[in-house]
Structure formats: structure tokens, C-alpha cells
Amino acid sequence: MLVRKGVVFENWARTFKCSPELYLEAESEEDVYEAITLARQRGKRIRVVGSGHSPSDLACTSEYMLNIDRLNKVISVSDGQNRIISVQAGMKLHQLNKALAVRGWAMPNLGSISEQSISGAISTGTHGTGIDYGILATVITSLTLITSDGISHTLTAESSPDYFHAALCSLGCLGVITRVSICAVPAFRLACTASPMPFDEVMEKWDEVVSGGEHARFWWFPNTDQCTVVKMDKTDEPISKTSSWFKQTFLGYYAYEFSLYLSTFFPGMTPFLNRKHFSIFFSKPSRTVDDSVNVFNFDCLFRQLVTEWAIDVKQAPEALRQLKEFIDTTPGVIAHSPVEVRFVKGDDIWLSPAQGRDTCYIGIIIYLPYGKAVKHKKYWAAYEKIMMDLGGRPHWAK
Numbered sequence: 001m002l003v004r005k006g007v008v009f010e011n012w013a014r015t016f017k018c019s020p021e022l023y024l025e026a027e028s029e030e031d032v033y034e035a036i037t038l039a040r041q042r043g044k045r046i047r048v049v050g051s052g053h054s055p056s057d058l059a060c061t062s063e064y065m066l067n068i069d070r071l072n073k074v075i076s077v078s079d080g081q082n083r084i085i086s087v088q089a090g091m092k093l094h095q096l097n098k099a100l101a102v103r104g105w106a107m108p109n110l111g112s113i114s115e116q117s118i119s120g121a122i123s124t125g126t127h128g129t130g131i132d133y134g135i136l137a138t139v140i141t142s143l144t145l146i147t148s149d150g151i152s153h154t155l156t157a158e159s160s161p162d163y164f165h166a167a168l169c170s171l172g173c174l175g176v177i178t179r180v181s182i183c184a185v186p187a188f189r190l191a192c193t194a195s196p197m198p199f200d201e202v203m204e205k206w207d208e209v210v211s212g213g214e215h216a217r218f219w220w221f222p223n224t225d226q227c228t229v230v231k232m233d234k235t236d237e238p239i240s241k242t243s244s245w246f247k248q249t250f251l252g253y254y255a256y257e258f259s260l261y262l263s264t265f266f267p268g269m270t271p272f273l274n275r276k277h278f279s280i281f282f283s284k285p286s287r288t289v290d291d292s293v294n295v296f297n298f299d300c301l302f303r304q305l306v307t308e309w310a311i312d313v314k315q316a317p318e319a320l321r322q323l324k325e326f327i328d329t330t331p332g333v334i335a336h337s338p339v340e341v342r343f344v345k346g347d348d349i350w351l352s353p354a355q356g357r358d359t360c361y362i363g364i365i366i367y368l369p370y371g372k373a374v375k376h377k378k379y380w381a382a383y384e385k386i387m388m389d390l391g392g393r394p395h396w397a398k
């Protein structure tokens with residue numbers, strides 16, 4: 001085990017940092033036991049860090065930080081029809097995607113990126129979209145957790161349903177997850193269609209939007225009445241995608257960040273930017289076909305603050321109407337694009353924000369162009385109040 005002092009940890013968005021007393025890097029599962037023994041003997045707490053992609057300070061600690069990046073091996077693969085792969089828990093999702101692809105398999109669903117570790121992703125209830133698909137943790141068939149007494153527990157829904165459902169989304173608080181088994185599906189392609197639709201029409205056709213595609217989501221552009229509704233469905237069609245460096249990278253990344261930076265001096269520009277963002281990129285329908293990972297994942301651009309709450313899917317139109325009303329009628333509120341709306345099947349994982357109900361996640365974003373702070377507290381306080389009043393639950397990582 002490598003033991004370092006003086007390490008400063010920063011999350012991906014560089015919005016939180018901490019200086020753990022010791023930074024421990026496990027090179028093997030034995031090292032995890034050693035780290036736990038060391039911490040127990042010295043009366044210290046251990047916080048495991050995955051990829052550090054949580055937008056909040058969830059991974060931060062002033063005590064011992066344990067990095068398990070090197071525990072990233074495939075342990076075993078089932079040879080039957082059930083497509084179970086067991087991996088060490090420090091494996092990143094992009095490594096897992098590759099390990100699955102070489103076997104002709106894939107994850108049934110993914111969030112917007114695959115940079116997270118598999119254990120970090122499940123520990124916070126990370127989700128993708130699709131009303132018939134649960135959060136990522138719902139594809140885990142067993143996990144191995146080493147608790148603070150140094151005992152290893154292999155948990156499944158059959159052998160220990162309570163511990164299993166508690167551990168599946170446990171924020172690093174129950175112990176160190178060292179292994180997980182995942183139920184994969186045959187590799188598949190997705191046809192992704194994006195169609196502009198007015199906000200009011202999305203609200204009126206709510207059920208159609210939620211279940212219109214196998215994986216559906218929509219983005220609403222604040223200060224406009226416009227959304228883009230995205231449907232992703234399995235297809236056997238060949239890959240077809242168009243990409244323009246000028247549009248996607250120059251305008252969509254560099255010019256957008258620069259414009260957002262200018263808007264920090266002239267906040268009145270923000271509604272104009274939101275309208276332009278919609279009209280340049282999303283006002284025309286589009287259709288692409290690609291391997292599932294390339295459709296689920298996309299470029300999340302630059303440094304940002306995000307908050308996301310989960311709400312009963314039936315309550316979400318009311319929440320969105322209230323949020324729109326707040327933004328439209330409150331002077332000086334800066335709301336960047338887009339507000340992202342996704343859907344998740346209810347589950348029985350104790351701390352899952354989707355526990356017990358089909359769920360709609362509403363995510364709001366404030367970009368930090370070139371790292372510059374942008375006023376967001378009034379906007380977020382109003383959003384959080386709306387969500388809390390309607391029975392919302394926060395995303396654990398955001």
C-alpha cells in the first residue's frame with residue numbers, strides 16, 4: 001500500500017478540495033484490509049474516493065482517504081445466458097464498458113458520462129434515463145463490502161436482502177466496496193432522435209414524453225418556452241452521425257464558455273444566450289445512430305455547479321411549471337441552459353432517491369466559465385424549496 005501525506009484532493013469541477021491526513025493507495029484487496037486496520041488502530045475514519053466526480057464535497061475528508069483505482073480487474077465472467085461479470089470495485093465505468101464490449105455485452109443504461117468508478121457511481125445512486133430502467137445500482141447482483149471491523153461481507157438480494165439493499169447506495173458510510181457483480185445485456189445500438197417542442201406541449205403530453213422512447217429525456221432552456229425532447233431506442237441500423245467541429249467544439253464549447261464568461265460582467269445577456277443556445281443547437285430535429293455508450297454519454301462541457309432532485313414522476317410537471325414561473329418573474333436570476341429532465345423506474349434500495357416510486361430527476365446547472373463564480377444561491381434556494389414542498393429527494397452526489 002502506498003501511503004502519502006500532504007495530498008490535496010479536488011473534485012472534478014474543482015469546486016471542493018480537502019487535505020486528508022493520510023492518502024492511502026491500495027494496490028491489492030489485502031491493502032484495503034491493511035488500510036482499515038491502520039485506521040481502526042488510530043481511531044480514524046476512512047473515506048474511499050472513486051473518480052472524484054461528485055459535484056458536492058461528498059468524497060472529501062480531513063482523515064484518511066483511500067484510493068482504490070488499481071483495483072480495476074475483471075474477476076470472473078459467467079458463461080451462461082445471464083451475462084454476469086464480476087469486477088473489482090475501483091474499475092471505472094469506461095473500463096467496464098470496454099470489458100463488456102469485447103464480450104459483445106453492454107450496460108443496459110448509463111448516465112451522461114463513464115468517468116466514474118463503478119463503486120462511486122452506485123454509492124450515490126447515479127442514474128441514467130428510461131422509465132423502465134432503475135438507477136445504475138439496480139444492475140448489481142452482488143457486492144463485497146469490507147466493514148470497519150475488517151470483515152468481508154458478500155451480499156446478494158437472496159442471501160441478505162436488507163444489508164444488500166442498504167449497501168447498494170451507501171455513500172461510502174458502511175464500509176469499503178471491493179467487488180461487484182453486474183448483470184449486463186447484449187451489446188446494442190441506439191437511434192437517438194431529438195425534437196424541439198414547446199414547454200407547454202411537453203407538460204400537456206407528459207405521459208407520452210416520459211414513455212415515448214425506451215430512454216427518454218428532455219432539456220428545457222430557461223428564459224425560453226422551448227425544450228428539446230430526446231428519445232433513444234434500440235435499433236439494428238448502421239451507425240450514422242454527423243459532427244461538425246465548428247458547431248460542436250468551436251461554437252458549442254469554446255464560444256459558449258467565452259459567452260458565459262462575458263455574461264458574468266453583463267448578466268442581462270443570459271436570456272439571450274439561452275435563446276441562442278436553443279436556436280443554434282436544438283431548434284431543428286436531429287437523428288443519430290450509434291453504439292449505446294456513445295449515445296448515453298455526451299460531453300458535459302466545462303466546470304460547473306449542479307444540483308439535482310428526484311421527485312415522483314407525476315409531480316414533476318407541477319415542479320417544472322413552478323420553476324419556470326420563478327425564473328420568468330424574478331428579476332436578476334441567472335439560470336443557465338439546460339434544465340435536464342430524466343426518468344427512472346422506482347426501486348427498493350433503501351437510500352435510493354427513486355426508492356418506492358417511479359421518479360423524475362430535474363437537474364439544474366450553473367457553469368463556472370474559466371472558473372469564475374456565478375451568483376446562484378437565490379435560484380437554487382427557490383428550486384430546492386419547490387422540490388422539497390413536492391416531496392423531492394436530493395441526488396446524494398450533487
Ligand SMILES: Cc1cc2nc3c(=O)[nH]c(=O)nc-3n(C[C@H](O)[C@H](O)[C@H](O)COP(=O)(O)OP(=O)(O)OC[C@H]3O[C@@H](n4cnc5c(N)ncnc54)[C@H](O)[C@@H]3O)c2cc1C
Nearest residue numbers: 050051052053054111112116117119120126127172177397
Ligand atoms: C460531468 C459529470 C456528469 C455526471 N453525470 C451524472 C449522471 O448522468 N447521472 C448521475 O446520477 N450522476 C451524474 N454525475 C454524478 C456522479 O455520477 C456521481 O457523483 C458519482 O458518485 C461519481 O463517482 P466517483 O467514482 O467519481 O465517486 P466519488 O465522487 O469519488 O465518490 C462518491 C461517493 O462514493 C463513495 N465511494 C466511492 N468508491 C467507494 C467504494 N469502493 N466503497 C465505498 N464507497 C465508495 C465515496 O466515499 C463517496 O461517498 C455526474 C458528475 C459529473 C462531474
